[in-house]
Amino acid sequence: MSEHQQRRGDGKFGRYGGQYVPEALMPAIEELTDAYERYVLENGDGFMDEFRRRLRDFGGRPTPLGRADQLSERYGIEVYLKREDLLHGGAHKLNNALGQCLLAKYMGKERIVAETGAGQHGTATAMAAAHLDMPCEIYMGRRDINRQRPNVFRMRINGAEVNPVDVGRGTLKEAINETMRDWATTVETTHYVIGSIVGPHPFPSMVRDFHRPMSAETKRQSREQFGRLPDAVVACAGGGSNTMGIFSEFTDSRDGDDEDVTDVDLYAVEAGGSTLDVDEERGVAPNSASLSTGSEGVLHGARTKVLQDTDGQIMESHSVSSGLDYAGVGPELAHLVDEGRVDAVNVDDDAALEAFHRLSQAEGIIPALETAHALAFLEEHENPAELGEYVVVNVSGRGDKDLEAAMEETAGRNLANAPEMDVFEGEGLQ
Amino acid sequence: MSEHQQRRGDGKFGRYGGQYVPEALMPAIEELTDAYERYVLENGDGFMDEFRRRLRDFGGRPTPLGRADQLSERYGIEVYLKREDLLHGGAHKLNNALGQCLLAKYMGKERIVAETGAGQHGTATAMAAAHLDMPCEIYMGRRDINRQRPNVFRMRINGAEVNPVDVGRGTLKEAINETMRDWATTVETTHYVIGSIVGPHPFPSMVRDFHRPMSAETKRQSREQFGRLPDAVVACAGGGSNTMGIFSEFTDSRDGDDEDVTDVDLYAVEAGGSTLDVDEERGVAPNSASLSTGSEGVLHGARTKVLQDTDGQIMESHSVSSGLDYAGVGPELAHLVDEGRVDAVNVDDDAALEAFHRLSQAEGIIPALETAHALAFLEEHENPAELGEYVVVNVSGRGDKDLEAAMEETAGRNLANAPEMDVFEGEGLQ
Amino acid sequence: MNGDPTPSTLLPDGGESRIPDAFDGEPAFVPYLAAGDPSYAGADCIELGLPFSEPIAEGPTIQQAVVRAMEGGMTVERYFEFVSELDVDVPLVCMTYYNLIYRYGDAAGPEPFVERAAREGIDGFVVPDLPVEEAGPLRAACDEHGRDLVSIVAPTTADERLRRLVDRSSGYLYIQARLGVTGARTSVSGRTAESLARVAETGTDLPRAVGFGISSFEQARDVIAAGADGVIVGSALVDVVAEGHEEDRPVEETAARLEDLGRELTEGALAGAETGASQAD
Amino acid sequence: MNGDPTPSTLLPDGGESRIPDAFDGEPAFVPYLAAGDPSYAGADCIELGLPFSEPIAEGPTIQQAVVRAMEGGMTVERYFEFVSELDVDVPLVCMTYYNLIYRYGDAAGPEPFVERAAREGIDGFVVPDLPVEEAGPLRAACDEHGRDLVSIVAPTTADERLRRLVDRSSGYLYIQARLGVTGARTSVSGRTAESLARVAETGTDLPRAVGFGISSFEQARDVIAAGADGVIVGSALVDVVAEGHEEDRPVEETAARLEDLGRELTEGALAGAETGASQAD
Numbered sequence A, B: 001m002s003e004h005q006q007r008r009g010d011g012k013f014g015r016y017g018g019q020y021v022p023e024a025l026m027p028a029i030e031e032l033t034d035a036y037e038r039y040v041l042e043n044g045d046g047f048m049d050e051f052r053r054r055l056r057d058f059g060g061r062p063t064p065l066g067r068a069d070q071l072s073e074r075y076g077i078e079v080y081l082k083r084e085d086l087l088h089g090g091a092h093k094l095n096n097a098l099g100q101c102l103l104a105k106y107m108g109k110e111r112i113v114a115e116t117g118a119g120q121h122g123t124a125t126a127m128a129a130a131h132l133d134m135p136c137e138i139y140m141g142r143r144d145i146n147r148q149r150p151n152v153f154r155m156r157i158n159g160a161e162v163n164p165v166d167v168g169r170g171t172l173k174e175a176i177n178e179t180m181r182d183w184a185t186t187v188e189t190t191h192y193v194i195g196s197i198v199g200p201h202p203f204p205s206m207v208r209d210f211h212r213p214m215s216a217e218t219k220r221q222s223r224e225q226f227g228r229l230p231d232a233v234v235a236c237a238g239g240g241s242n243t244m245g246i247f248s249e250f251t252d253s254r255d256g257d258d259e260d261v262t263d264v265d266l267y268a269v270e271a272g273g274s275t276l277d278v279d280e281e282r283g284v285a286p287n288s289a290s291l292s293t294g295s296e297g298v299l300h301g302a303r304t305k306v307l308q309d310t311d312g313q314i315m316e317s318h319s320v321s322s323g324l325d326y327a328g329v330g331p332e333l334a335h336l337v338d339e340g341r342v343d344a345v346n347v348d349d350d351a352a353l354e355a356f357h358r359l360s361q362a363e364g365i366i367p368a369l370e371t372a373h374a375l376a377f378l379e380e381h382e383n384p385a386e387l388g389e390y391v392v393v394n395v396s397g398r399g400d401k402d403l404e405a406a407m408e409e410t411a412g413r414n415l416a417n418a419p420e421m422d423v424f425e426g427e428g429l430q
Numbered sequence C, D: 001m002n003g004d005p006t007p008s009t010l011l012p013d014g015g016e017s018r019i020p021d022a023f024d025g026e027p028a029f030v031p032y033l034a035a036g037d038p039s040y041a042g043a044d045c046i047e048l049g050l051p052f053s054e055p056i057a058e059g060p061t062i063q064q065a066v067v068r069a070m071e072g073g074m075t076v077e078r079y080f081e082f083v084s085e086l087d088v089d090v091p092l093v094c095m096t097y098y099n100l101i102y103r104y105g106d107a108a109g110p111e112p113f114v115e116r117a118a119r120e121g122i123d124g125f126v127v128p129d130l131p132v133e134e135a136g137p138l139r140a141a142c143d144e145h146g147r148d149l150v151s152i153v154a155p156t157t158a159d160e161r162l163r164r165l166v167d168r169s170s171g172y173l174y175i176q177a178r179l180g181v182t183g184a185r186t187s188v189s190g191r192t193a194e195s196l197a198r199v200a201e202t203g204t205d206l207p208r209a210v211g212f213g214i215s216s217f218e219q220a221r222d223v224i225a226a227g228a229d230g231v232i233v234g235s236a237l238v239d240v241v242a243e244g245h246e247e248d249r250p251v252e253e254t255a256a257r258l259e260d261l262g263r264e265l266t267e268g269a270l271a272g273a274e275t276g277a278s279q280a281d
């Protein structure tokens, strides 16, 4: 089997992956698979060249890798931050949104649809679609709409339609279902831009490849800045796109590297929510830790780890961060955890909020609440020195979208390091 | 006179500039002037090396220069965008805030104060101070606090104190006065990080130099991307820091360039507000066009162009964008306009709002309302082709801070290209 | 993946699927009902929905039915109990999503579910999120237990793919009348006729039932006239049930309305059969 | 910039500044009042504020007075009218910011303002935002019209700078008692004594008046005892005026209170002079 065929794959990652979608979508999935192979894997018509150019000139790649001086001191190790928060739109999400919108254009599609949870994928898609002059509709759960109003504004301002999804709890899961329905109706003219490394093949592989620059840059920048690869890379995992994006160059050594990239430890930090315990009765998991506590199932087109009850009904997940609040996870990540290549860990809501404030105050970077989970892992670790000398944390996004949510969630808790809140509540400042 | 001495200057730009500050501050101003010369101009102790490294690893420099496909088509010229909106914090402001906070550290100062209008300089300063582990207090007018709440949140989250200024109209002017008062009290331990190329020498020169990378990158990127320098560079002017930042390499040819940098046309776009007419009676200028309509005066430490009545009382200025809402302008910019090197132009509130929506929808970039003025200049121009073949517009910041303001201001107007607003008002989406 | 196509005539012993009989003779009327809804007499075959929390192929009507059923405490166990108590003498097709089939029982894989379903009297399965590529294990389990696995043919299914799909189907072919999700519509896509013609070209013996949006006499008539062997009616019936729920109607009244609508559609189908026959002349 | 230091004794003809006389003999009491506030008898010299929209060197008390005055319609013209009508026989010092001086009249530059001020009876100027580096043109205009330009000496003013500053001052030296802005405080910075000593070392003949935060008998006593020739009292008096405004007191009552406070401070200054004299023994 040639390198190329191996990369192309069959959409299976060990026992995970596959294409569990309605027949009506299968032709589109096949067409997309062909396009993925032709344009992404083989750079047909110079697709990848244009993609990389637009990532640079529109997206702002490469993003920096920067030393976190205060955190390094705090943990006694060298902490470096990969700054996806500086990508256009404020999160890693644009890598994928731009890649898929561009691919849709190469495929002759006329319309873009996407789901969104936190609104980050939706805003990224709206921006990419506007940039490429394509009409765009975003499905978003009603509850998320209320939690992430600024992102709703942004999508509308970028000219996208935002379609509220009222079914169920009104979060990401329902938005995905609804987008699939749209796609099943409009599949001939429309491309569905999935927001993470989930869904049927070729999405998990394709989305990972669009996010791969994170990893390639981290490799190069680590060598430039401290002369070698890091000992560990830490990223938060919702669907897992920022995780697989920054892990991907370390999971195989296909570039013929001298160094053993597989020596780099990889940590996927899930949202532990309020507790890892599950309320089977009500079908509620007060967390989003599908890698740590989920079981094998089929969700949204792929076999993977999911939060489900004994019948196989998908549970309501929970996280203080909308972007991690999802009952499934990418099949490749599930596989890498099974294989022992990636460590799945988790931190709870409180720890994430504290980490949110810690990074803001110590480094002058307000992280997304999703990202705060990755940072909390360092704090929660009994002995960070065990992680190694150089640790890279993926700052998957900025926290501007989370200001109101973070303030609200902070107000109700007794956090060690939160700023005085009264000033926000109209007394001090209004 | 050597190159170096010429650069150092005496703080005068033709008839403008100087040091009109209380005696108590003069020693600090002298100390700062020494530090500016030693660290910034002479790279003492490797200051500029560290500054450039932190601008890269923390700030995200270089920012991209990217072609605006849709605008280029619309105007029949090649429009390129310099993406300061991708700088950490969301505006060019960080260049200066990081430079001054680092300088304060080299000078052994223990505390940072700053004024802010739109909140962009305040957030940039809060971030830079947190990054460098220095305590920080920001003065902000009460009215601006109410107009720019997200930025207030961000400053607080970054650990800065935000001190409301209740005097007068509660905008930038009053905040500057109040910060000067703080500084006059604490000058021995505190550095005042001025937010634009205003104030007494050495601030105008120093702030310009910290913003100079915008210009140096634009030069290099233009050559890389279209093989020569642009025909024109357009930037919005409040105090004028993003303007002078991106103009500075084109105002002299000190780097011994072959090409005649002075062939590049430079446009400073001021806020025309609702009208250029002035209400002398009430002391109100419904615009912030000090270059176009102001007269020579002394404001906040420098002689420059200011909006004032016949007595010399400073007028209330106005703009839909808080960041341009200032009655003065940097002395160097005033001088360059007098000299004919820079063209001062202006666009009104309506044109700026339309440009805000236009860029968002056409290019997938939501600009700051300040930036929208620079973009509106292209639209308002009778014949953009007269500007030349290649035009660079400085996207000084992103519009996330302006979402609410833009929505509100849009709702009251009859703009050609605004998205339906009902969806934002709770009917459609809430 | 199971490479052996298994036409419905090749059923192992231990109980046979009754589905082939349902399409013998006159056009079949195949109502879709959520388990627990008032049962329906007059059907030739019943698709009985087992609700899944992520009904990605369903329109609003059936989504709401799913929510209703799940809030009413529907579980896989109760579904099977309901099936076993059901007093009808037509074939039953279980319509559900793959995860419920896959997760059932102690061992991973579809076999335990199929085994239990067969035991309770289910004749076959329609699984909207299981394309032929992933259907191997379920196909194997169905073969083992003599059940049918119905394939959906979409308007977008190209000819080559259609052949593969026809080869691996049993029971009947579910011809999807139009793109999109389930839900009652007023007209039937012109592509239905096209699909039926394309299926005919494959030379398959499998009956073709048309579903997605069938809700009226005219629609039933038209699809049968175009060559279908039966009509599948889901949302139109579920709407009647939903209305009954909303307006708190007695179960008998809803059942009577279902019967009326069923009769209308059956008559439409018969009318279509006549047209079809006369056209074929 | 005017290179010639011009001590206050060298005044050209055409009316002389009366300021030197104010510091002859007993310690001088120099109240600061906004133009328009009730006038004050008992002063040796009066600093009369011309309000500017950006009073960067003032604390809240005087900021509020500025707002009051500007809302009351104070203009440069009215200021001069007020000065010309003022019925006091002590020297008057105009305290304002440079822009108002610079902008006055048709020609740019400070000369027209100084000319008019001299004509209306102003003896000198204190301009808080005009350090010696920028004071050349105003100094020249003052010389031309025989007016004094008072320099402020800050606690942060280092010795070399102090010498330059002393050289270019006339009238008196305004010794800033502490860092910060104007405003009444309860104690006087220890740095005041230090400043006075450093000024003494320069050997200048110029009288030294201490201001910034002087509000009580004790403070006045202490600064005079430390070698000052006078006390400048601003915010403490303006507070009395502001209170009068707020509580709508009759002008005479406010004037009486001002007189009381003035007496207290004058007495403090006298007490300080005695201590100073006895210490000098």
Ligand SMILES: Cc1ncc(COP(=O)(O)O)c(C=O)c1O
Pocket (backbone or CB within 6 Å): A091, A092, A093, A117, A118, A119, A120, A121, A195, A196, A197, A236, A237, A238, A239, A240, A241, A242, A243, A322, A323, A324, A368, A370, A371, A396, A397, A398
């Ligand atoms: C900033 C940020 N980080 C992480 C995530 C989680 O997604 P993923 O796990 O696919 O990276 C999101 C999703 O919205 C996000 O916005």
Ligand SMILES: Cc1ncc(COP(=O)(O)O)c(C=O)c1O
Pocket (backbone or CB within 6 Å): B091, B092, B093, B117, B118, B119, B120, B121, B195, B196, B197, B236, B237, B238, B239, B240, B241, B242, B243, B322, B323, B324, B368, B370, B371, B396, B397, B398
């Ligand atoms: C995005 C942006 N652009 C421009 C300005 C105006 O400042 P300056 O004229 O100094 O660049 C501001 C000030 O807040 C700003 O936030």
